Amino acid sequence: MHRQGLLLDADASALSALAPRRTPLTLGAWVDVQPGWVTGSDAVFDDLLAAVDWRADRRPMYDRVVDVPRLTRHYAEGQALPHCLIEDARVALSRHYAAELGEPFVTVGMCLYRDGRDSVAWHGDRDGRSSTVDTVVAILSLGSPRVLALRRRDGGPTLHRFAVGHGDLLVMGGSCQRTWDHAVPKTSAAVGPRISIQFRVRGVR
């Protein structure tokens, strides 16, 4: 039976043309945002939720060991990624930022925020070279939107809040990891789960 493309595509996921809009921050940092970069992203969300071997980490805090308030999975350079759209996104991002970044995105980190109690505290991605040189960290968000907040590390007044989910792209660049911190705050609002997919260059975590 002949089926129309429109029907076939109705629940297919796809990357749209990459054309993010840049917001300059202070101190040479910037944020690029492209809402709905991935269309039909909820299907990818469902696939990842089911297929990824999500890990519940614990870490020492003062004299105790506490649960990390989110599930995670990290893919090192060259490791097979759990969805072809993530590999396509990695390639598209590497091409788009090639001139500015000078190297490709090679690692993929993923976080699953199960509900509003899951979060990530204020931090910069400063493990490795990013503690001393500019880098770019690209984040693809799937599922329910959560706020990704940014504030100056030196205590300056500026605070930016971006609600990201359902295929939105947010990219932090320039000095952002060194001069700014980011967080996904806990929320008492009734929110569904969100998956964050972070693309980084070699030697940045």
Ligand SMILES: O=C(O)CCC(=O)C(=O)O
């Ligand atoms: O949930 C997010 O998009 C942020 C995750 C994050 O900051 C990190 O894994 O370093």
Ligand SMILES: [Fe+2]
């Ligand atoms: Fe981070």
